[in-house]
Amino acid sequence: xxxxPTLSLYIHIPWCVRKCPYCDFNSHATQAGDDIxxxxxxxxxxxxxxxxxxxVAGRRLHSIFIGGGTPSLMSAEGIGDILTFVKTHIDCESxxxxxxxxNPGTFEQAKFAGFLEQGVNRLSIGVQSxxxxxxxxxxxxxxxxQAKLAIGKAQALGFERINLDLMHGxxxxxxxxxxxxxxxxxxxxxxxxSWYQLTIEPNTEFHSRPPNLPDEEVxxxxxxxxxxxxxxxxxxQYEISAYSKPANQARHNLNYWRxxxxxxxxxxxxxxxxxxxxxxxxxxxxxxLRQPKAYMSAINALSSSHIVTPEELQLEFFMNxxxxxxxxxxxxxxxxxxQTLSNVKGALVSARKAGLMMPDRLQASPLGWRFLNDxxxxxx
Amino acid sequence: MSINPLIRNFSIIAHIDHGKSTIADRFIxxxxxxxxxEMEQQVLDSMDIERERGITIKAQSVTLDFHSNDGKTYQLNxxxxxxxxxxxxxxxxxxxxxxxxxxxxxxxxGVEAQSxxxxxxxxxLGLEVVPVLNKMDLPQADPDKVKQxxxxxxxxxxxxxxxxxxxxxxxxxxxxxxxxxxxxxxxxDEDAPLQALIxxxxxxxxxxxxxxxxxxxxxxxxxxxxxxxxxxLQYGVDGVGIFTPKRNQTDILRAGEVGYVVAGIKDIHGxxxxxxxxxxxxxxxESLPGFKKVQPQVYAxxxxxxxxxYEDFREALAKLSLNDASLFxxxxxxxxxxxxxxxxxxxxxxxxxxxxxxxxxxxxxxxTTAPTVIYELELNNGNVVYVDNPxxxxxxxxxxxxxxxxxxxxxxxxxxxxxxxxxxxxQKRGVQKNMQFTATQVALTYDMPMSEVVLDFFDRLKSVSRxxxxxxxxxxxxxxxKLVRLDILINAERVDALAxxxxxxxxxxxxxxxxxxxxxxxxxxxxxxAIQAAIGGxxxxxxxxxxxxxxxxxxxxxxxxxxxxxxLAKQKEGKKRMKQVGSVEIPQDAFLAVLKIDS
Numbered sequence: 001x002x003x004x005p006t007l008s009l010y011i012h013i014p015w016c017v018r019k020c021p022y023c024d025f026n027s028h029a030t031q032a033g034d035d036i037x038x039x040x041x042x043x044x045x046x047x048x049x050x051x052x053x054x055x056v057a058g059r060r061l062h063s064i065f066i067g068g069g070t071p072s073l074m075s076a077e078g079i080g081d082i083l084t085f086v087k088t089h090i091d092c093e094s095x096x097x098x099x100x101x102x103n104p105g106t107f108e109q110a111k112f113a114g115f116l117e118q119g120v121n122r123l124s125i126g127v128q129s130x131x132x133x134x135x136x137x138x139x140x141x142x143x144x145x146q147a148k149l150a151i152g153k154a155q156a157l158g159f160e161r162i163n164l165d166l167m168h169g170x171x172x173x174x175x176x177x178x179x180x181x182x183x184x185x186x187x188x189x190x191x192x193x194s195w196y197q198l199t200i201e202p203n204t205e206f207h208s209r210p211p212n213l214p215d216e217e218v219x220x221x222x223x224x225x226x227x228x229x230x231x232x233x234x235x236x237q238y239e240i241s242a243y244s245k246p247a248n249q250a251r252h253n254l255n256y257w258r259x260x261x262x263x264x265x266x267x268x269x270x271x272x273x274x275x276x277x278x279x280x281x282x283x284x285x286x287x288x289l290r291q292p293k294a295y296m297s298a299i300n301a302l303s304s305s306h307i308v309t310p311e312e313l314q315l316e317f318f319m320n321x322x323x324x325x326x327x328x329x330x331x332x333x334x335x336x337x338x339q340t341l342s343n344v345k346g347a348l349v350s351a352r353k354a355g356l357m358m359p360d361r362l363q364a365s366p367l368g369w370r371f372l373n374d375x376x377x378x379x380x
Numbered sequence: 381m382s383i384n385p386l387i388r389n390f391s392i393i394a395h396i397d398h399g400k401s402t403i404a405d406r407f408i409x410x411x412x413x414x415x416x417x418e419m420e421q422q423v424l425d426s427m428d429i430e431r432e433r434g435i436t437i438k439a440q441s442v443t444l445d446f447h448s449n450d451g452k453t454y455q456l457n458x459x460x461x462x463x464x465x466x467x468x469x470x471x472x473x474x475x476x477x478x479x480x481x482x483x484x485x486x487x488x489x490g491v492e493a494q495s496x497x498x499x500x501x502x503x504x505l506g507l508e509v510v511p512v513l514n515k516m517d518l519p520q521a522d523p524d525k526v527k528q529x530x531x532x533x534x535x536x537x538x539x540x541x542x543x544x545x546x547x548x549x550x551x552x553x554x555x556x557x558x559x560x561x562x563x564x565x566x567x568x569d570e571d572a573p574l575q576a577l578i579x580x581x582x583x584x585x586x587x588x589x590x591x592x593x594x595x596x597x598x599x600x601x602x603x604x605x606x607x608x609x610x611x612x613l614q615y616g617v618d619g620v621g622i623f624t625p626k627r628n629q630t631d632i633l634r635a636g637e638v639g640y641v642v643a644g645i646k647d648i649h650g651x652x653x654x655x656x657x658x659x660x661x662x663x664x665x666e667s668l669p670g671f672k673k674v675q676p677q678v679y680a681x682x683x684x685x686x687x688x689x690y691e692d693f694r695e696a697l698a699k700l701s702l703n704d705a706s707l708f709x710x711x712x713x714x715x716x717x718x719x720x721x722x723x724x725x726x727x728x729x730x731x732x733x734x735x736x737x738x739x740x741x742x743x744x745x746x747x748t749t750a751p752t753v754i755y756e757l758e759l760n761n762g763n764v765v766y767v768d769n770p771x772x773x774x775x776x777x778x779x780x781x782x783x784x785x786x787x788x789x790x791x792x793x794x795x796x797x798x799x800x801x802x803x804x805x806x807q808k809r810g811v812q813k814n815m816q817f818t819a820t821q822v823a824l825t826y827d828m829p830m831s832e833v834v835l836d837f838f839d840r841l842k843s844v845s846r847x848x849x850x851x852x853x854x855x856x857x858x859x860x861x862k863l864v865r866l867d868i869l870i871n872a873e874r875v876d877a878l879a880x881x882x883x884x885x886x887x888x889x890x891x892x893x894x895x896x897x898x899x900x901x902x903x904x905x906x907x908x909x910a911i912q913a914a915i916g917g918x919x920x921x922x923x924x925x926x927x928x929x930x931x932x933x934x935x936x937x938x939x940x941x942x943x944x945x946x947x948l949a950k951q952k953e954g955k956k957r958m959k960q961v962g963s964v965e966i967p968q969d970a971f972l973a974v975l976k977i978d979s
Contacts, residue, residue, distance in 0.1 A: 010939050196934040220929040241934050270940040316941060371906050372932040373951060380952050
C-alpha cells in the first residue's frame with residue numbers, strides 16, 4: 001500500500017487594518033471604518049474547501065492553521081462556521097491542533113474567548129516587540145501595553161498553547177534593548193516563541209525606503225546572547241526561528257518542514273498535495289487567486305497548479321527539512337517524496353565532506369545550520 | 381598589354397570618428413550601389429559589433445560605377461580598412477590591393493597618429509594619397525591650419541585638398557572627380573597568366589570559404605580550375621563576382637579588378653590571406669609578394685565558467701579563427717580555472733571584441749585572466765625562451781636575463797594637452813625620442829614598454845587629452861628590465877591565474893593595491909579569506925575578508941515556498957559567476973582586478 005504524507009490545512013484571511021512596511025504577504029488594508037466582507041469571503045472559502053477536501057477524500061487532517069493577514073479581524077462565529085464545515089467534511093485527528101493568528105489590539109482581544117469556544121486551541125499573537133518606538137517603526141497599530149494585556153488575557157482565558165511572534169534587529173535596536181524585549185516575552189512563561197530577525201523583502205515599503213537597522217555585529221550578538229536567554233527560560237530551538245517547551249512544537253509548522261502535505265484555501269493561499277499515480281508519487285502545488293475580490297467572485301479559485309519535477313523536489317525538500325534542528329530521517333525522505341536518496345547521494349557526500357551536514361540523518365551540522373543558504377546550494 | 385584604364389582601386393585612411401563610414405555610405409548612394417530602401421547606415425560595417433561600436437574590424441570591398449564629368453564611367457573599387465590601432469595590419473593588406481588612398485582628415489580636429497602611420501604605409505607601397513578635409517560643415521572647422529598640419533606632419537601637398545562634408549553631401553562629387561583624376565589606373569595585363577592576390581578570406585555558412593581578391597594579371601572566370609600557390613591544392617571555381625555592396629555574381633574578374641571567389645574551399649587555411657591564386661595550367665607563375673605575418677601583442681587565458689562548455693568553446697575558437705587569422709590560441713590548463721585556452725590578440729580592443737563575439741555569437745560564458753605581453757628570457761644555458769603566461773615563468777635561478785618588449789609610440793596631441801601627455805608617458809616608463817611642433821599639434825615619439833602601452837594606455841591618453849591625443853605604436857625590440865612575478869595567494873594558496881609579471885619598482889605598491897581591490901571584490905563567505913601578494917617567497921602585502929557570521933533566511937513560512945526559491949535562485953545565479961579556488965569563491969571580476977587599479 002502506498003502511504004501519503006501527513007495532511008494539514010491552511011486557511012488564509014487576506015485583510016489587515018493596515019499594511020506593515022516590512023510585510024510581503026498577501027494582505028490587503030481594509031478601508032478605514034469599513035468592515036471586511038466576512039460573509040461573502042466565508043462562502044467563497046467553503047466552496048474552495050469543498051473542492052479541495054473532495055480531492056483528499058479518505059485522508060485524515062492533522063492540523064489547521066488560520067493565518068493572514070489578520071484572522072482575528074473575523075468574528076468568532078465566522079471562524080466557528082469554517083471549522084465546523086471542515087470537521088463535517090473530513091476526518092480529523094482527535095487532538096487536531098487549530099491555530100489562529102491574532103493581533104494584540106483591544107478589538108481582537110474581546111474575541112479571544114469566542115475563538116476558544118469555537119475550537120481554536122492555539123493562539124499565535126503577533127507581538128513583534130514590547131518597545132513602543134520599535135512598534136511604531138514597524139508600523140504596528142498596537143502598543144506594548146496592549147500586547148501585554150492580550151497575552152495576559154489569552155492565558156487567563158485558558159489557552160494552553162500560545163505562540164508569541166517576536167522580531168529582533170529592529171530599527172534603532174541595541175544589544176541591551178533587543179535582549180530586554182526578548183526577556184519580556186519569556187517572562188510570560190510562553191510555551192512557544194517565533195523569534196526572528198527582521199529582513200527587508202522586495203516589494204515592501206521598507207525595501208523602497210530602508211530603515212536604519214543595527215550593525216551586523218549587534219545583530220549577531222542579539223542572536224547569540226538571546227539564544228542563551230531563551231534556553232534559560234526552558235525553551236529549546238527546534239527550527240531556525242522557532243523555540244518551544246518540550247512537546248509544544250507547532251505541529252502544523254513541523255508538517256511544513258517535514259515536507260508534509262497541506263491544503264491551502266483562501267485568497268493567494270499555497271497548497272501542496274501528493275497522490276499516487278501509476279506507481280509513483282505525484283506532488284502538486286496549487287495556488288489560489290491572490291486578489292480578495294477576484295477570489296470571492298470566482299467560480300474556480302485556482303490560480304495555478306504545478307507538478308513538482310524530480311529536479312525541483314530535492315531542493316524543495318531540503319529547503320524545508322534542513323531548517324529543523326534535528327533534521328529528518330532518511331525514511332522520512334522516502335515517505336514524503338516517494339523517491340529514494342539515490343539522486344541526492346552526490347550532494348550529500350559533498351555537503352558532509354564540507355562539514356555542513358551530520359553523517360547519519362538528513363540534518364544540518366551546527367555550521368551548516370548557520371550557513372543554510374550555502375548548504376542548500378548543494379541541492380540546486 | 382591590355383587592361384581597363386577606367387578602373388580605380390582605392391582605400392580610405394581615416395581616424396575612427398573622422399567620418400569614413402559616412403563617406404563610404406555617400407559614395408554608395410551617389411553611385412547607385414544600393415536603392416534608398418536598402419541603404420542602411422554604415423552598410424560596410426556588417427558585423428553587429430562593428431556597427432554598435434562604430435568601428436571597422438575586417439576589410440570589405442565595394443565596386444561602384446561613377447559617371448564622371450569627363451563623360452566616362454569609371455569602375456571604383458573601394459576597399460574598406462579598419463581604423464583602430466589594434467587592427468593596423470589589416471590596413472596594410474587593404475592598401476596592398478590599391479593604387480591610391482583618400483586621406484580623410486577631420487577639419488576641426490586635425491591629423492591623427494594612426495592616419496599618419498597608415499599614410500606612411502600607403503606612400504611606401506607607392507600609393508597616390510589624396511587628402512580630403514571632412515566635416516567642413518562644422519563651425520570649428522579650420523581648413524588652413526589642418527592643411528598646414530598635413531604638410532608638416534605627413535609631408536604631402538594638401539593645397540588642392542577638397543573641402544567636404546559627408547554628412548551634408550558638400551563636395552562629395554569633387555572628391556570622386558579628384559579621385560579618378562589623381563589616382564592612376566592599375567597596371568597589369570589581362571592576357572598574362574592569372575595572378576590573384578588574396579586580400580581576405582572568411583567563412584560563409586552556405587558557401588564555405590569566400591576570398592576577396594585583387595586580380596593583378598589575367599582573367600578569372602567561373603568554372604576555371606585554379607591552384608592555391610602555397611598549398612598546391614586545386615579547386616574548381618564555383619563563382620566570381622563583385623560586392624555592390626551586395627554580392628553580385630558577374631562570372632568574370634579581369635586584371636585590375638577587385639572581387640570575390642568561391643571555390644569550394646572548406647577550410648580557411650586552404651585560402652591563406654596574402655597567398656596567390658592562378659590557373660592550374662599556369663601553376664608555375666610567380667607568387668605575388670604576400671603580407672607579413674602578424675604577431676599577437678597581448679595574451680590572456682580564456683576559460684569557460686562551466687567546464688561542460690570546454691568543447692563548445694574549442695569549436696567556437698576554431699570557427700572564429702576561420703575569419704580572423706590574427707587570433708592565436710592554444711590549450712591552457714590552470715589549477716584555479718581548469719581547462720581553457722591561452723589566446724593571443726592584436727590589442728585590448730581585439731581581445732574585448734573576440735570575447736564579446738564568443739559570448740554573443742556562441743553563447744559562451746567566459747572568464748578572462750589579466751592580459752600580458754610576451755617576455756623574452758635568456759636562460760643560464762644560453763637558450764632563449766618566450767613566456768606569454770606569468771604562471772609559466774621558469775625558476776628565476778635559471779634565468780640569466782629577462783627582457784620586455786619595447787614599442788615606439790607615436791603620439792599626436794594638441795599643444796594644450798602636451799604636459800599631461802608627457803607626464804603620462806613618464807609614468808608609463810617612456811623614454812622620449814623626438815618632439816616636433818606643427819601648426820596645431822605636437823608629434824611625440826617615445827620608446828615605451830609594451831606592457832604599459834597595450835593595457836590601458838590608449839584610454840588614459842584619451843582621458844588626459846580630452847579625447848584629442850592619438851596614438852600609433854610598433855614593436856621595436858626586447859630590452860632587459862628588472863621584472864618580477866607578483867603572485868596572489870588566497871588562503872595561502874597561490875592562484876596561478878592571478879599572477880602578473882611587472883617591473884620590480886612597481887611590484888610592491890601594485891601588490892598592496894591588488895590586495896585591497898581583491899578584498900573589495902571577494903564577497904564575505906563562511907570563513908575568513910586571507911589575501912596576500914608575494915614576490916618570490918616574500919609576502920609584500922596582506923589583507924583579510926572577514927567571515928560572515930551567518931547566511932540563513934530568518935523567517936520562512938512553510939506554505940509559500942516560491943519566495944524562498946527565488947532567493948536561492950538569485951544566490952545561485954551569483955555563484956555561477958564565481959570560480960571555486962580551493963574552498964574560496966572568487967568572482968570573475970577579480971581575475972581582471974589588475975586592470976581595475978590605477979597605477
